Amino acid sequence: MHVIADLCLIPLGVGVSVSSYIAECERILTAAGLKIELHAYGTNIEGEWDAIFKAIERCHEKVHAMGAPRISTTLKFGTRTDRAQTMEDKVSSVRKNLCEE
Amino acid sequence: MHVIADLCLIPLGVGVSVSSYIAECERILTAAGLKIELHAYGTNIEGEWDAIFKAIERCHEKVHAMGAPRISTTLKFGTRTDRAQTMEDKVSSVRKNLCEE
Amino acid sequence: MHVIADLCLIPLGVGVSVSSYIAECERILTAAGLKIELHAYGTNIEGEWDAIFKAIERCHEKVHAMGAPRISTTLKFGTRTDRAQTMEDKVSSVRKNLCEE
Amino acid sequence: MHVIADLCLIPLGVGVSVSSYIAECERILTAAGLKIELHAYGTNIEGEWDAIFKAIERCHEKVHAMGAPRISTTLKFGTRTDRAQTMEDKVSSVRKNLCEE
Numbered sequence: 277m278h279v280i281a282d283l284c285l286i287p288l289g290v291g292v293s294v295s296s297y298i299a300e301c302e303r304i305l306t307a308a309g310l311k312i313e314l315h316a317y318g319t320n321i322e323g324e325w326d327a328i329f330k331a332i333e334r335c336h337e338k339v340h341a342m343g344a345p346r347i348s349t350t351l352k353f354g355t356r357t358d359r360a361q362t363m364e365d366k367v368s369s370v371r372k373n374l375c376e377e
Numbered sequence: 378m379h380v381i382a383d384l385c386l387i388p389l390g391v392g393v394s395v396s397s398y399i400a401e402c403e404r405i406l407t408a409a410g411l412k413i414e415l416h417a418y419g420t421n422i423e424g425e426w427d428a429i430f431k432a433i434e435r436c437h438e439k440v441h442a443m444g445a446p447r448i449s450t451t452l453k454f455g456t457r458t459d460r461a462q463t464m465e466d467k468v469s470s471v472r473k474n475l476c477e478e
Numbered sequence: 479m480h481v482i483a484d485l486c487l488i489p490l491g492v493g494v495s496v497s498s499y500i501a502e503c504e505r506i507l508t509a510a511g512l513k514i515e516l517h518a519y520g521t522n523i524e525g526e527w528d529a530i531f532k533a534i535e536r537c538h539e540k541v542h543a544m545g546a547p548r549i550s551t552t553l554k555f556g557t558r559t560d561r562a563q564t565m566e567d568k569v570s571s572v573r574k575n576l577c578e579e
Numbered sequence: 580m581h582v583i584a585d586l587c588l589i590p591l592g593v594g595v596s597v598s599s600y601i602a603e604c605e606r607i608l609t610a611a612g613l614k615i616e617l618h619a620y621g622t623n624i625e626g627e628w629d630a631i632f633k634a635i636e637r638c639h640e641k642v643h644a645m646g647a648p649r650i651s652t653t654l655k656f657g658t659r660t661d662r663a664q665t666m667e668d669k670v671s672s673v674r675k676n677l678c679e680e
Binding site: 302350 | 583584585587595596598599601602603605606616617618619620621623625653655657659661666667669670672673674675676677
């Protein structure tokens with residue numbers, strides 16, 4: 277199943293600066309062969325179900341191994357059976373609508 | 378890895394009444410041996426990583442099979458390495474704090 | 479506008495134990511006259527738009543005042559114009575579906 | 580209070596194609612003077628608390644007026660008191676970490 281997701285992982289118990297943990301997750305997601313796009317409140321991910329969820333599990337394991345005793349993640353993910361859709365498609369169909377009026 | 382999660386699955390393209398889809402997901406989660414608790418904006422789930430994510434995959438497959446061409450899910454999930462914690466623990470530690478003053 | 483919401487507020491930079499912060503938010507939401515229901519991964523809230531968002535703003539202010547330098551909140555909220563619906567309605571329509579087969 | 584948020588609004592009961600609704604929300608957010616950045620699973624927003632939540636209320640009102648009987652929104656939002664931070668800061672501190680090794 278093809279998935280477009282948005283990952284926002286928050287390590288707790290490691291202070292307020294969390295960017296080193298997020299950077300490590302980016303590396304894991306990229307190494308898993310997933311298409312990713314970092315934004316200001318998370319990371320868009322595109323790929324197959326198993327690859328995505330296996331990579332996110334590795335992110336949790338790694339962030340714990342880096343010293344975070346607790347993690348709270350918010351993940352949005354969408355699947356569709358009516359047609360294929362990429363992350364670029366989603367952005368461009370909104371942009372197209374923005375230009376139509 | 379032990380996980381406490383909160384699942385909110387939204388089928389698109391099937392009108393405004395989505396409770397039959399959610400009920401089917403509850404059955405899948407329960408059949409997977411997971412501890413679940415339905416609330417007004419989602420379902421709390423407690424269990425092991427693989428069991429939870431495999432069951433959620435089956436939810437997406439089933440909701441598509443029921444006729445929903447598109448699904449958008451918001452999932453929160455937490456893991457911790459400092460101590461074991463159940464869903465009841467989380468609620469009771471807030472309740473305990475509420476009673477302390 | 480009538481709203482059913484689900485609030486999950488995470489204070490950062492205050493360690494792993496966050497229940498005292500959440501308990502304080504419960505007090506603020508209750509004092510605002512909102513109907514709330516605590517669960518294992520957040521708090522369901524029902525009320526009018528302005529009352530809900532004003533109360534959530536007070537939660538952020540209070541949690542910062544309690545010492546949290548950073549807060550990340552995930553909020554789900556729903557509105558509908560087709561019919562009135564309470565938190566109990568949402569839960570009972572899923573339960574009703576669970577019993578139908 | 581300065582806020583960085585991530586908005587994902589889902590209209591229900593209007594079929595699977597929702598980009599015209601999202602495009603209308605982008606217009607409302609921009610007209611409110613907010614800094615926004617569309618991505619594949621939502622829209623980053625930066626601005627002051629009242630401006631952001633007032634604009635999101637207008638989004639719900641507009642999407643209902645366009646014909647959606649039901650809306651479910653997932654909103655993440657963060658505030659911090661330790662230092663000022665923009666959306667660009669958040670992205671660049673992760674990028675900086677990615678390059679450090």
